[in-house]
Amino acid sequence: MNPESFFSKDIKPALQNDPPGGWMPVIPEGCIRLSSGYPDPGLVPVEELKNSVVKLLEEEKDLPLHYIGSKKADGLKGILQNLMKERHMNIKSDELLITSGACQAIDLIARVLIDDETVVAVESPTYMEALEIFQNYTSRFMTIEIDENGLRTDRLEKELKERREKGEKLPKVLYTIPTFQNPTGTTMREERREHVMKLARDYDFLVIEDDAYGEVYFNQDTRPLKSLKRGNDPRVLYIGSLSKVVAPGLRIGWVAADKEFIEALSWFKKDLDHPFSQASVSQFLYEVDWEEHYTTLRKVYREKCSLLLSELENQMPESVSWYVPQGGYFVWLKVPGVDTSKLLEKAVEEGVSYVPGKYFFLDQEEGLAYLRLSFSYENGREISEGVKRLGRLIMAQVAGR
Numbered sequence: 001m002n003p004e005s006f007f008s009k010d011i012k013p014a015l016q017n018d019p020p021g022g023w024m025p026v027i028p029e030g031c032i033r034l035s036s037g038y039p040d041p042g043l044v045p046v047e048e049l050k051n052s053v054v055k056l057l058e059e060e061k062d063l064p065l066h067y068i069g070s071k072k073a074d075g076l077k078g079i080l081q082n083l084m085k086e087r088h089m090n091i092k093s094d095e096l097l098i099t100s101g102a103c104q105a106i107d108l109i110a111r112v113l114i115d116d117e118t119v120v121a122v123e124s125p126t127y128m129e130a131l132e133i134f135q136n137y138t139s140r141f142m143t144i145e146i147d148e149n150g151l152r153t154d155r156l157e158k159e160l161k162e163r164r165e166k167g168e169k170l171p172k173v174l175y176t177i178p179t180f181q182n183p184t185g186t187t188m189r190e191e192r193r194e195h196v197m198k199l200a201r202d203y204d205f206l207v208i209e210d211d212a213y214g215e216v217y218f219n220q221d222t223r224p225l226k227s228l229k230r231g232n233d234p235r236v237l238y239i240g241s242l243s244k245v246v247a248p249g250l251r252i253g254w255v256a257a258d259k260e261f262i263e264a265l266s267w268f269k270k271d272l273d274h275p276f277s278q279a280s281v282s283q284f285l286y287e288v289d290w291e292e293h294y295t296t297l298r299k300v301y302r303e304k305c306s307l308l309l310s311e312l313e314n315q316m317p318e319s320v321s322w323y324v325p326q327g328g329y330f331v332w333l334k335v336p337g338v339d340t341s342k343l344l345e346k347a348v349e350e351g352v353s354y355v356p357g358k359y360f361f362l363d364q365e366e367g368l369a370y371l372r373l374s375f376s377y378e379n380g381r382e383i384s385e386g387v388k389r390l391g392r393l394i395m396a397q398v399a400g401r
């Protein structure tokens with residue numbers, strides 16, 4: 001029997017792509033992980049979650065362990081609506097779908113909107129898992145460069161105009177991470193936010209706004225695209241996640257979008273839910289002092305980012321440059337003349353890991369001289385030591401050219 005001969009014709013093109021997660025460096029024990037976009041282990045509220053689970057089971061007994069019936073699980077939507085309200089979004093209950101993380105939200109949206117004829121506009125570079133997901137559905141992309149102020153909307157406009165003039169297919173969706181972007185850490189400037197939404201109206205495309213890092217700001221909140229038009233722009237399918245502010249293993253994300261989109265997404269979501277996780281998180285969110293949790297989290301990441309940046313100043317040769325993030329988990333380095341994917345093997349031997357830039361680009365050649373460092377996961381001592389090790393390697397590479 002040949003299993004492949006049974007595969008649907010629709011999935012065959014996707015299987016030609018690199019396998020999912022192929023970008024993840026193999027990291028030996030003891031290696032400093034500046035590659036990991038995971039929360040700081042000290043910020044994962046283990047005790048609080050444990051207490052929430054105990055309390056939940058005491059109060060609701062077996063209910064959260066069934067398919068349906070947990071009042072706490074049902075209450076999660078209301079809590080998320082309140083969290084979004086804090087970020088200037090007014091979302092009704094039927095405009096919200098809870099998903100297994102932001103990744104499932106991206107996948108469901110892709111499933112409902114994208115087929116092999118669809119052109120998807122993406123930032124370049126962008127979140128590699130989103131690229132993997134979109135590539136499961138289409139191979140037609142339009143890539144738009146990022147600079148220190150986020151998406152180059154002037155370039156987007158130029159490209160759209162050219163396509164329209166030439167009679168070429170226009171994108172149906174733009175996937176963007178406007179706030180503390182992965183991998184660049186950049187934030188889309190306010191006037192660009194207005195501009196991108198104007199282009200969406202003028203050229204009739206939808207915007208998928210991935211706001212996984214929106215709450216992780218160091219000093220100042222940024223208004224999501226979704227909020228810009230009376231607190232709920234119907235052109236924006238907004239994606240949120242608790243992975244970066246509570247814990248990724250809970251797999252809690254959501255989509256806020258026009259009711260008809262939510263209905264279509266629910267067709268495919270079915271009951272692929274985690275009622276127990278949703279109920280536990282709901283209990284936790286109900287009890288936690290949310291402001292205090294965020295204040296601590298923002299302080300920790302602000303300090304770790306600032307440490308990483310000062311170590312970069314001290315350890316990197318003149319030729320290396322980076323953007324200074326205002327939030328999020330990442331710093332994006334340009335290392336001219338160095339192929340960072342080749343350097344990774346040596347870096348891991350020296351005991352430090354990063355993610356090579358090429359994985360964040362559709363045309364991987366464009367990313368050879370870049371790398372992504374994460375300050376979220378490791379502690380201060382390890383961040384300093386990791387940057388020292390990497391600095392030595394890059395110095396040697398640059399000197400040996």
Ligand SMILES: Cc1ncc(COP(=O)(O)O)c(C=O)c1O
Nearest residue numbers: 101102103127182212241243253
């Ligand atoms: C931009 C972006 N979106 C989504 C995710 C994944 O979120 P989740 O764990 O909720 O699937 C990540 C995680 O790294 C991310 O960087």
